[in-house]
Amino acid sequence: MLLEDKLINKDFENNLKYLSLLSKQYPTINEASTEIINLQAILNLPKGTEHFLTDVHGEHEQFIHVLKNASGVIKRKIDDIFGNRLVQSDKKKFATLIYYPEQKLDIILKQQPNIDDWYKITLYRLIEVCRNVSSKYTRSKVRKALPKDFAYIIEELLHEEAEGIDKEKYYGEIINTIISIDRAKDFIIALSKLIQRLVIDRLHIIGDIFDRGPGADIIMDILSEYHAVDIQWGNHDILWMGAASGSEVCMANVIRNSARYANLSTIEDSYGINLLPLATFAVDFYGDDPCENFLPKIESDKNYTVRELQLIAKMHKAIAIIQFKLEGQIIKRHPEFKMDYRLLLNNIDFETGTITLEGNKYDLVDTNFPTIDPKDPYKLLDVEVELIDKLKSSFINSQKLNKHVRFLFSNGSLYLKFNSNLLYHGCIPLNEDGSFREVLLQNKKYKGKALMDRLDILTREGFFYKENTPEKQFGSDMMWYLWTGPFSPLFGKEKMTTFERYFIAEEATHYEKKDPYYDFRNDEKICDNILIEFGLNPDESHIVNGHIPVEKKNGENPIKAHGKLMVIDGGFSKAYQSKTGIAGYTLIYNSFGLQLVSHQPFESTEKAITEETDILSSTIVLEHVTKRKMVEDTDIGIELKYQLCELKLLLLAYKKGLIKEQA
Structure with a gap:
């Protein structure tokens, strides 16, 4: 289409209104011409690295x-x-x-x-x-x-x-x-x-800036000041995002992960979250418990006394049990998650010290459960409710954590299309035949790109919506689901066998079956289908995982x-x-x-x-x-070409007298 045709078409009035606004930025023919020359030159530079x-x-x-x-x-x-x-x-x-x-x-x-x-x-x-x-x-x-x-x-x-x-x-x-x-x-x-x-x-x-190593907050500080960065959230990131939004179950998981790797300093020193109430609670209920299976995994360059390690182990076990209770509550609250098979506490025989899983009975390697009521195993004790309230207050009021999580939202997403590359952390949920798996969310089924888009929206609602709204509750629950749910594109496994690894010796119970995606990701046809689903040309595009x-x-x-x-x-x-x-x-x-x-x-x-x-x-x-x-071959190049077209229309409008130059 000729420029004259684009300028004087059925949307003539709208075009003229837009060009009038654009003229505020480029008020003369000379300024519009200079910018056209500049943009045309940029298009012919090599693309950035x-x-x-x-x-x-x-x-x-x-x-x-x-x-x-x-x-x-x-x-x-x-x-x-x-x-x-x-x-x-x-x-x-x-x-x-x-x-x-x-x-x-x-x-x-x-x-x-x-x-x-x-x-x-x-x-x-x-x-x-x-x-x-x-x-x-x-x-x-x-x-x-x-x-x-x-x-x-x-x-x-x-x-x-x-x-x-x-x-x-x-x-x-x-x-x-x-x-x-x-x-x-x-x-x-x-x-x-x-x-x-x-x-x-x-x-x-x-994805996965957080957990395990000691300096996630340092990395986030650097990224917050970086000149050009985007982030595709990982399951560990979404957990911290959920904790910052006030999700109790996400907070419990964050603390448990940090205790597991003797990395509580990130929570306490870096983000100013007070863990003293947890330490006090752990000593009160697990003071005589050696908590051997909860001793942290430590790197050789970390020096801890035996007493410090024992306290971390007690805190580790205390928050793990609270986590299992909170997860049970969320699973019961959302039958559509189809996670009833992860309700494990009610499968424990507290008298014999055994648990029944999938019809098989296993001995528990640790049978000390002082805070669990066998008749109502997912109910929190009053003292646990009080502890969670204190922790929640610390998490949501941490200015530094809030700043970092807001940066993750403003510069991040579940996936990104950029310069013919599709970026996402985990997987695109698939069926056993390689087709896109449908996932039920709020009485509607989603799959492929639509699933990723919907989950992205729900996650943001879980953080930004007001307290005590249905959107806030469901969104924060979805953050936990993205951490551990069977059809989560960030987790990509049938189950997270956290309880089994702590309490059951048989390694067969520790197995976590992966999503069929991981069997199909070496299949070129499946990869092509994923790229097409996200609107990319499979002949020139790649998936980065x-x-x-x-x-x-x-x-x-x-x-x-x-x-x-x-x-x-x-x-x-x-x-x-x-x-x-x-x-x-x-x-x-x-x-x-x-x-x-x-x-x-x-x-x-x-x-x-x-x-x-x-x-x-x-x-x-x-x-x-x-x-x-060159730049013209990139996503930025496409945007610059649109700008060039608009500037040329502005130039034409100046020359035809439809818009007057401003002195």
């Missing part, structure tokens, strides 16, 4: 390092730029300086005999790297990323065109002046952080269905690394294609700085395009 991470589980040190080294991209840039001009040891030192400029400078400055010469060489090298990583962006975008204190100077140096002695001398004098006025250290820090900023254009976190760790050491391949689906949970969490054999994956999508980077375990930030130990990473090139992907 996207990084995909998943299941970081509170491992903040490794997470921070992966962001700082851009999954090895900065090191490769240094190799490409300097080649044989630098020896390997100098490259390592230079890379570490870019990753940790403040800390590394303190060490280097004590070692350098001629610091001014070192400053000059280092500044020139940093500027060279900066020019390289900024080359795919417009000056405007780079300008927005510049630190305010040095914005003008850096912009001058980045766009140096040393044609002639005078110009070369001009840039040299800038460097000399920076050094002479004692600003070189700050300038190096600014350049290093700018490089870190420019090598990752957008960050995708495919997390949740189930890839056991690389046992030969499992993270690439499924001939490259249609990628599982990038490689064991970022230390708790999984013995199973996976590695310490996580990063998927990188740049203008040349897709690369999968596998990481070896990260020792510590201290060693990375002092001994210049980087994460050893290996890269697999999944796709390499012959024609470089």
Whole structure:
């Protein structure tokens, strides 16, 4: 359709109203023309580099390092730029300086005999790297990323065109002046952080920021300030979101998980939630109970006294029993969840110390249940109700937790379509024949994309609706269901055998049957069906998954269905690394294609700085395009093309006199 036809069609009045509003932003022909030229130029730049991470589980040190080294991209840039001009040891030192400029400078400055010469060489090298990583962006975008204190100077140096002695001398004098006025250290820090900023254009976190590791709050602080990030919620994230919304059963699960991994400091110290009432309750009811099956799993770098471990174990058991009671109540409240088979407390024979599951009788390894009434096992004691009320008040009034959860809502969702990739944490529930499973929600059945969309809405209602409304109650209950429900796309299993793992020795009872999705995810046809269901072209799209760790050491391949689906949970969490054999994956999508980077375990930030130990990473090139992907080929490119069309219509309206320029 010609522009004239678009301008003067049946929606002429609406078009003119919209263009009148647009003219407020671009009040003259010159300004509209300039923006058209600018947008057209942006479309022809290479697409920015996207990084995909998943299941970081509170491992903040490794997470921070992966962001700082851009999954090895900065090191490769240094190799490409300097080649044989630098020896390997100098490259390592230079890379570490870019990753940790403040800390590394303190060490280097004590070692350098001629610091001014070192400053000059280092500044020139940093500027060279900066020019390289900024080359795919417009000056405007780079300008927005510049630190305010040095914005003008850096912009001058980045766009140096040393044609002639005078110009070369001009840039040299800038460097000399920076050094002479004692600003070189700050300038190096600014350049290093700018490089870190420019090598990752957008960050995708495919779920499970929380639990297990000690620094989920630190990761959330970083993400909250990150320049471009989206999050696809994981089952551990949704649990914390539910706890922040006031869901008692989600709170109990959050505390139990934290106790299990001796990570209560995240709750107490990071989020300011008072666990003293729980500790008091646990000592009162389980003071003489060794709670052996509830002793926490601890990493080697965590030091606890025997007394501390025993107290955590008692708190662990106390909150676990409360959790089972609350889960029983929610299952009874929602028969449509079809989870009656998880009502286990009423299957206990308290006299014989046994439990009957699926017609089989098992001995319980722990028979001390001082807070359970055999006649009404899911009823909370008055003291338990009082305890839960105190915990609930702490959770919903934690300002920091509320801030982080609101960020998860504003920057997150159950799934995301971005640049022909479909991102979600767990699975799309399937039937045994590979068809989309229907799930009943509030008397209506949903499947596939419609199910994900509906669950996303219900989750938000559970957080944002007022207390004591049906929407709030059902939405917060759904957050728990997403954590553990049999048809939850975040959990993806028939049941979570938490009770069995604590109280029954027979490992057969610990088995958690996975959704059929996990059998079908290596089937290219099924993956194509999922992509089509979400409105994507299967010939050029991919699914990116997390949740189930890839056991690389046992030969499992993270690439499924001939490259249609990628599982990038490689064991970022230390708790999984013995199973996976590695310490996580990063998927990188740049203008040349897709690369999968596998990481070896990260020792510590201290060693990375002092001994210049980087994460050893290996890269697999999944796709390499012959024609470089440009901004016009991306989702942002589509938006820019719409803007271009609107601006051209505005320009035409100006020229025809339908809208007048504003002086």
